[in-house]
Amino acid sequence: MIIRKKTPKNSILCLIIVFFAIITQFTCTLTRTETRESGEINTGVSQTIPSGPAMVMGTDEGLFYIDTAGKSETLWTDGSVKKILNIPGEPETWVIMGSEGVLVSRDLRNWEKRNNGLPVKTIKVYENGTKSFLPMVQEIKDLEINPANPQIMVCATNNRAYLTRNQGRSWTDLGSLTYQTNGIKAVAVANLPDLTVFLSHSVYGIHYIRPNTAGSQWTELIDGIEKLESTNNPNEVSDIAVFNNPPEIYISQSFIRRIYKLDWNRKRFNRVWSDNSPFGMVDSLSPGNESLYFLHEGTAASINFSDYSMQKQPEIMNAVKRIPSIKPNCAVIEGDSQKIILSELWLLDEPRDLSKNIAANKEGLYLPVNHAMDSYSLRPYLETIERAGLNMIVIDMKDDYGRLRFTPNNPSISERGRVFRPLDIDEFLQNMKQRGIYTVARVVVFKDPVLAARDNNRYAVWDTRNGKPWVGYVDARRRKTSITAQERRNELNQFFPANDPEFEIVRSFYDERWVDPYSEVVWDYTAALSIELHERGFDEIQFDYIRFPTDGQNLGDARYRWQENGMDRESAILSFLRHVRSRIDAPISIDIYGANGWYRTGARTGQEVELLAPWVDVICPMYYPSHFEQYFLAQNPPELRPWRIYYHGTLRTDRIGRGQVIIRPYVQAFYLNVSYDRVHYNEDYVIREIQGVREAGSGGFTYWNNSGRYADIPSK
Numbered sequence: 001m002i003i004r005k006k007t008p009k010n011s012i013l014c015l016i017i018v019f020f021a022i023i024t025q026f027t028c029t030l031t032r033t034e035t036r037e038s039g040e041i042n043t044g045v046s047q048t049i050p051s052g053p054a055m056v057m058g059t060d061e062g063l064f065y066i067d068t069a070g071k072s073e074t075l076w077t078d079g080s081v082k083k084i085l086n087i088p089g090e091p092e093t094w095v096i097m098g099s100e101g102v103l104v105s106r107d108l109r110n111w112e113k114r115n116n117g118l119p120v121k122t123i124k125v126y127e128n129g130t131k132s133f134l135p136m137v138q139e140i141k142d143l144e145i146n147p148a149n150p151q152i153m154v155c156a157t158n159n160r161a162y163l164t165r166n167q168g169r170s171w172t173d174l175g176s177l178t179y180q181t182n183g184i185k186a187v188a189v190a191n192l193p194d195l196t197v198f199l200s201h202s203v204y205g206i207h208y209i210r211p212n213t214a215g216s217q218w219t220e221l222i223d224g225i226e227k228l229e230s231t232n233n234p235n236e237v238s239d240i241a242v243f244n245n246p247p248e249i250y251i252s253q254s255f256i257r258r259i260y261k262l263d264w265n266r267k268r269f270n271r272v273w274s275d276n277s278p279f280g281m282v283d284s285l286s287p288g289n290e291s292l293y294f295l296h297e298g299t300a301a302s303i304n305f306s307d308y309s310m311q312k313q314p315e316i317m318n319a320v321k322r323i324p325s326i327k328p329n330c331a332v333i334e335g336d337s338q339k340i341i342l343s344e345l346w347l348l349d350e351p352r353d354l355s356k357n358i359a360a361n362k363e364g365l366y367l368p369v370n371h372a373m374d375s376y377s378l379r380p381y382l383e384t385i386e387r388a389g390l391n392m393i394v395i396d397m398k399d400d401y402g403r404l405r406f407t408p409n410n411p412s413i414s415e416r417g418r419v420f421r422p423l424d425i426d427e428f429l430q431n432m433k434q435r436g437i438y439t440v441a442r443v444v445v446f447k448d449p450v451l452a453a454r455d456n457n458r459y460a461v462w463d464t465r466n467g468k469p470w471v472g473y474v475d476a477r478r479r480k481t482s483i484t485a486q487e488r489r490n491e492l493n494q495f496f497p498a499n500d501p502e503f504e505i506v507r508s509f510y511d512e513r514w515v516d517p518y519s520e521v522v523w524d525y526t527a528a529l530s531i532e533l534h535e536r537g538f539d540e541i542q543f544d545y546i547r548f549p550t551d552g553q554n555l556g557d558a559r560y561r562w563q564e565n566g567m568d569r570e571s572a573i574l575s576f577l578r579h580v581r582s583r584i585d586a587p588i589s590i591d592i593y594g595a596n597g598w599y600r601t602g603a604r605t606g607q608e609v610e611l612l613a614p615w616v617d618v619i620c621p622m623y624y625p626s627h628f629e630q631y632f633l634a635q636n637p638p639e640l641r642p643w644r645i646y647y648h649g650t651l652r653t654d655r656i657g658r659g660q661v662i663i664r665p666y667v668q669a670f671y672l673n674v675s676y677d678r679v680h681y682n683e684d685y686v687i688r689e690i691q692g693v694r695e696a697g698s699g700g701f702t703y704w705n706n707s708g709r710y711a712d713i714p715s716k
Contacts, residue, residue, distance in 0.1 A: 052322045053315075054334040056094070056108065058084050059326055063096060065108065066323060075108050083143055083330050083343045087150040095145070095153070095168070101137030102155065102168045114168025119157060122566030124575040126520035135566060139611065146189045148245050154189040154197050158182040158570075158601070158608065161199050163189070163211055174211060177218050179204055182608070183601035185254070188240035190247040192264055198249075200237035202600035206251065206269075224269035225251075226258055229644075230633050236600065241285035241292065250292055252282035254600075255652055257296055259285075259303065272308045279651050283344045293340050295347045320345055346658045351697075359540055359587035359617045360662050362438050362700040363690075364392025365669075368708040369405045369423055381708070385437065389716030393432060394542060394702055397425070397441040397533055402450030402513075410532050416525045418450045429537035440589065441538040445526055445576075447545040449513030459522055461514040461549065462559040470559070472510040472552020480504050514549045517572045517606070518562035523579045534586040542589040542620070543580075546573060547605035569606030577615040589618035589664065594628065594645075597621030597653035597663075613657035618664050620702065623649040625685075626672035634676060641676065642668075642685050646692030654696070662699035669703040669713055686712045 055066045058081025065073040079099035087093035094105045101115035115137050123134040138157045146152035151167045154174075159182035162171040174197060183202035190196055198208045198221070205222035225234040238254035249262040251269060257280040260269035286293040291302035293313065300316035303309065319333050320342075330343040365384065371377045372395060385393070396405050403420035404413070432439050452460035452469055460469035477498055487493055487506075496505040515522045530541045548569055549558065563572070581588065592607040597619070602608030609619060623645050633644040646665060654663050667689045671681045686703075693701045703713050 052319050055319060056084055056086075056332045057326060057328040058082065058096060058098065058330040059328055063108075064326060066326075070323060072323065072326065076103075076105075076111050078111075081329060082140075084332050084341065085143065085145055086332050086339055086341060087145060089150075093150065093167070095143070097140050097143040097155070099136065101140065102143060102153075104168055114164070115171075116169060117164075117171030117173070118155070118162060119160070120566050121568065121571045122564055123571055123578065124518070124520060124564055124567065126523060126575075126579055131520055133564065133566075141184050142186045142239075144188045144240070144242070146191065146195075147243055147247065148191045152189060152195070154187045156184045156187045156199055158184055160184075161187055161197060161209075163197060172211075174209055175218070177201060177204060177207060181601060181603045183599055183603065185236060185238060185600055186240045186251075188242045188249065190242045190249060191245075192247065198240050200240060200251070202236045203233055205234035206237055206240075221267055222269075223267060224260060224271070226253065226256060226271075230631055230635050238281065238283040239285045239294075241287055243287035250285055250287075252285055252294060254281055254283065254655065255279060255648070257282050259292070259294065273303045273310060275310070279648060281347060281655055283347060284342045286341045288335075288338045288340060293342070295342065295344060297347055298350075300342075300348065316340065316342070317348060320348055344658075346660075349659060357587065357617055357662065358438075359589065359664075360699045362392040362440075362664065363702075364390045364394060364438065364440070364700075365703040365710060365713070366394045366442070366666075366705065366708075368706070369396045369399070370421070371708050372423055372428060373421075381710075382435070384710050384713070387715050388713050391436065392438040392440060392700070392702070394440040394442050395423075395428075396444070397538075398443045398448075398529060400444050400447060400545070402444070402448035402452070404529070406533070406536075408529065408532055409536075410528060413525070413529045413532065416451055416454060417529070425533075425536055425538075433537070438540070439538050440540040440542045441530070441533040442542045442544055443526065443530060443533075444545045445543050446515055446517050446522070446547065447512055447549075448515045448522075451522065451525065452513045452515045459515045459519050459562075461516055462561050463554075463557050464559045465554070465557045469513065470549075470554075470557060472512060472549055472554060473507050474553050476506050476508065477503055478506050510551050512549065512551070516560050516562045517548055517569075517576065518560050518564065518567060520562070520579070523576045526576075527580045527583045530580060530584050530586075534584060538586070540587040540589060540618070541584060542591065542618075544591040546576070546590050547593075547607050548572075550604045570602055570608055570611055573602075573606040573608075574611055574615070577612065581615050587617040588615075589620055590616050591620045591622060591666065594621050594623040594649060597623065597656070597665075598649050600656050609653060609656045610658070613661040616661060618662040618699070619653060619657065620664050620666055621649060621653050622666045622704070623689075624666070624668040624672075624704075625689075626668060626674050626677050630675045638676075639680055639684070640688065641680070643688040643692040646689045647696050648692075650693050650696035650698045654698075663696075664698065664700040664702060665693055666704045667693065667701045669710060670705045670707070683712050683714060687714050690714070 051069050054068050057064050060080045062077035063075040063081050081096050081098040083097040085095040091106045096103050103111040104114050105111045119138040120135050121138040125132045141156050143155040153164050155162050160176045161174040163174055164171045184199050186200045188198045194210050195212045196208050196210055200206050207218040208221050209218050210216040222234045228235045235256055236254040237251050239252050241250045252259050257275050257277045259273040261272050262269055280296055282294055282296050284295045291304050293302045300313040302311055302313055328345050333340040367381055404417040405423055406425045407422045408414050457469050463470035492509045494507040498504050596607040625642050625645050634641045650663050669686055671677055
């Protein structure tokens with residue numbers, strides 16, 4: 001099992017680099033075992049370092065120079081580096097983008113931060129009853145330079161673009177799209193001839209704005225870009241490259257291998273290359289003298305500007321991989337007469353070896369805890385597991401109503417929660433281990449009416465309008481005669497007069513009570529019960545409802561009283577995961593909405609896969625076909641829709657997470673009374689879902705049926 005620990009161990013890396021310097025005149029052999037998550041490099045497997053082109057490499061540990069003999073020199077180690085840009089001149093100017101924001105240097109050794117005007121995200125750290133705050137520049141998704149004027153650069157966070165006219169000394173906010181949904185992937189800037197900034201959005205495609213024109217707004221530019229089937233939205237654009245004067249602009253797509261060139265006069269993109277793969281990434285466009293270089297899974301390649309013919313570039317692969325002890329995120333590779341600038345180098349990684357993590361390759365089912373209380377009620381599930389060839393059970397230990405379904409040994413857990421019909425987990429876990437079944441404790445985190453009511457509602461999400469704990473609701477106008485006595489007795493409904501005396505307003509409340517995701521007390525409680533569950537024998541801890549509330553026309557009235565200055569939804573979820581990751585020595589899985597796995601966005605929920613992946617072992621998207629729009633991927637033949645959703649969804653989440661986390665989707669094994677299910681739900685529906693997951697190379701799946709009915713799942 002690999003547990004991710006995010007404390008870089010630069011001292012060990014520096015020792016390795018010194019070793020490189022001593023033996024630079026020789027072809028040398030290193031022995032190493034690489035622990036990617038911590039940056040620690042140990043010895044173990046013999047590797048030879050050949051000669052090759054000079055490179056500047058960015059890694060999670062910093063920036064390094066590699067000369068033609070394989071000698072490595074440390075340039076900067078104060079954070080991670082995700083992208084490197086080079087501006088020719090005397091002297092050259094270098095720009096890096098990473099965990100410390102934007103930095104600029106003239107000599108690759110002395111670096112100046114250029115973050116004035118960029119947003120700051122605050123991470124709350126809670127240790128031993130004391131909280132502190134870690135300010136950091138909000139994650140920058142992309143950074144580009146205007147080739148006509150290198151003083152002008154553009155960058156973007158997940159929802160806003162920023163422009164500088166003085167090489168980063170100050171940044172101006174260009175705003176966000178009107179959709180108010182985060183998901184920016186790439187940016188670029190060019191003189192056309194007016195200054196024009198481009199951005200690509202995961203859902204809404206390419207937009208542009210003219211910052212020098214008063215009142216200019218973001219304008220859609222998607223004509224010619226291939227759309228996601230059955231929708232009006234273009235498939236995600238992964239990168240935008242601008243070069244030459246007058247500028248030429250190319251784009252690539254994230255989930256289908258396509259490259260386009262922009263016809264600016266007609267405001268249309270024309271496809272210039274594709275290998276017609278049904279799925280595949282193209283990213284990291286890098287213009288050279290005669291070719292456009294790019295990456296896709298396992299391959300570096302280029303297309304010639306004259307005829308757009310494609311050639312593989314194995315020398316780039318060899319250059320990037322020639323020093324196995326340094327795992328690059330990005331690189332500038334020196335050629336004879338050009339520099340190739342590449343990022344997203346994880347695309348060149350070998351397929352990950354999931355076998356090292358005990359959470360990998362698990363296929364199982366969700367078991368309602370009430371059905372595990374005795375051998376009689378448990379027997380059908382054990383028979384189903386045997387019949388279907390499964391090896392995992394997920395069971396509630398803290399349920400959707402905040403109830404603890406086990407009896408804690410730690411009294412502080414009982415003080416915060418409420419024990420309700422507890423399972424004898426010691427006996428249950430012993431039974432599962434004897435059968436070789438992997439056990440996952442499901443812990444519902446932020447939907448918790450029990451904790452929300454503790455200490456005079458101290459931890460509850462607050463309603464600013466009514467001055468009490470917030471509860472989501474919807475209002476509907478109905479005839480008075482249609483309201484039954486039973487409905488009037490329902491505590492989840494309220495009734496108000498309407499303008500018309502024959503009608504009244506029915507206010508229906510969601511059966512949900514939420515605790516504040518910014519609260520360190522909530523985090524500590526979750527960590528404490530997770531620690532005990534692992535110590536008692538659960539193999540894995542799974543967090544559900546690790547998000548903000550999303551339902552209710554009164555969402556705008558919700559106030560988060562534990563929110564600190566500089567914190568947003570993503571930083572709340574990140575702070576929580578940092579806290580529990582540092583305390584739980586077990587695989588951690590998280591459940592997310594299916595849409596947050598399909599698109600590069602944490603909209604509404606804070607569940608942004610790119611940010612969450614480094615902190616967990618498993619991500620479990622809920623791609624339930626019944627929960628998407630009923631037309632989504634329902635093209636002919638419509639019965640293949642479950643396969644399409646699970647196959648493409650699993651691949652997309654994996655790529656958004658940069659291949660560093662196990663994707664174990666929840667599979668819909670229940671009927672919902674929606675239009676598609678009414679026609680198509682049957683056992684084949686479920687079979688197609690798991691076929692899609694397996695064909696995508698997933699690390700497993702979990703059948704979900706809230707009532708525990710699993711008659712529809714196939715036998716092995």
